[in-house]
Amino acid sequence: xxxxxxxxxxxxxxxxxxxxxxxxxxxxxxxVSKWETNIAYPDITLAPVLANFFDVSMDxxxxxxxxxxxxxxxxxxxxxYEYREDNPEKSRRILxxxxxxxxxxxxxxxxxxxxxxDPDETINIASKLIERTLDNEVKYDAFRFLAYAYKKKGDxxxxxxxxxxxxxxxxxxxxxIAYLLDGEAKFNAAEKQKWISFENLIQMMWKLAECxxxxxxxxxxxxxTERALALLETLIHPNFSIYTDFLNKQLHRLKAKNI
Numbered sequence: 001x002x003x004x005x006x007x008x009x010x011x012x013x014x015x016x017x018x019x020x021x022x023x024x025x026x027x028x029x030x031x032v033s034k035w036e037t038n039i040a041y042p043d044i045t046l047a048p049v050l051a052n053f054f055d056v057s058m059d060x061x062x063x064x065x066x067x068x069x070x071x072x073x074x075x076x077x078x079x080x081y082e083y084r085e086d087n088p089e090k091s092r093r094i095l096x097x098x099x100x101x102x103x104x105x106x107x108x109x110x111x112x113x114x115x116x117x118d119p120d121e122t123i124n125i126a127s128k129l130i131e132r133t134l135d136n137e138v139k140y141d142a143f144r145f146l147a148y149a150y151k152k153k154g155d156x157x158x159x160x161x162x163x164x165x166x167x168x169x170x171x172x173x174x175x176x177i178a179y180l181l182d183g184e185a186k187f188n189a190a191e192k193q194k195w196i197s198f199e200n201l202i203q204m205m206w207k208l209a210e211c212x213x214x215x216x217x218x219x220x221x222x223x224x225t226e227r228a229l230a231l232l233e234t235l236i237h238p239n240f241s242i243y244t245d246f247l248n249k250q251l252h253r254l255k256a257k258n259i
Contacts, residue, residue, distance in 0.1 A: 003062060008036040010054045010061075025049050073102060077111050088115040106133045113145045122149035140166045172196075198235055202228050202243050209250070218258035225251045 011021050011032075018036070022029040025046065034040040042050065051061045076098035083091040092115040098108045109125055116122050122145055129142040143165045150159035174196070177189035205228040212221035225247055232244050 002038065003041060004035045004038040006061065007032070007042070007050065010056065011036075014054070021053075025053055069102070073098065073105060073107055077107060080111060080115075084114055088117075091115045106135060106138050110138045110141055113142065119149040119152040122146070195237060198231075198237075199240065199243075202231065202240070202247075205231075206247065206250070209254075213254065213257075218254055222251065222254045222258060225254060 018032040019029040022032045051058050080091040080094040095108050095112045126142040126146040133139050143162050147159045147162035174189040174193035205224050209221040209224040229247050
């Protein structure tokens with residue numbers, strides 16, 4: 001971004017001299033000269049003054065589109081997501097390259113948490129996001145990663161404190177869209193929430209099986225696992241085959257224990 005060149009372009013487009021611009025906004029023409037030769041930058045407080053004077057938006061003044069930035073960041077995230085499971089190192093490199101262009105971007109940092117192994121690094125990034133992000137989705141996801149990182153370090157007290165910061169939610173934006181709207185918006189929201197809810201159900205059924213196993217009630221653990229597998233056969237989703245493979249292995253292990 002070259003704010004000096006942008007100011008020069010806007011000034012010339014209006015047929016103004018540096019002196020005329022300087023007088024109009026109450027500064028010296030030497031200051032304008034320094035901006036346009038990139039020796040110095042305007043004080044941030046002058047940005048809205050310049051935008052109003054040239055009758056442009058702040059984005060136009062800085063020759064920068066937030067919408068374009070969001071689209072590009074989404075492309076980086078989608079690209080990194082493709083390698084998250086099979087090649088987390090490549091996923092991490094894609095996100096870190098994105099952070100070179102968009103330093104400290106919350107969305108990129110949030111996605112980086114998914115491919116970091118070191119708990120201390122996770123705690124550092126998650127804590128930074130929690131402190132400064134204005135996006136609650138990012139904040140609560142960071143609390144989740146923070147909790148797991150503390151658990152990995154054996155600090156269950158800090159893990160519990162972190163997870164307690166996440167509010168209990170009994171409805172989601174998707175469910176409300178499905179209830180409130182019609183047509184394509186309703187369908188897309190209901191379809192997406194259906195699979196989110198289904199995946200959560202399968203995961204929680206396995207957590208119950210883990211509890212039964214911990215109490216050495218292998219019969220109930222086996223039954224809960226079999227029920228989860230039956231549901232996976234009922235609602236078939238290509239991305240959920242990983243759960244079928246995992247639960248079949250666990251069922252085989254549990255049955256061996258139950259002999």
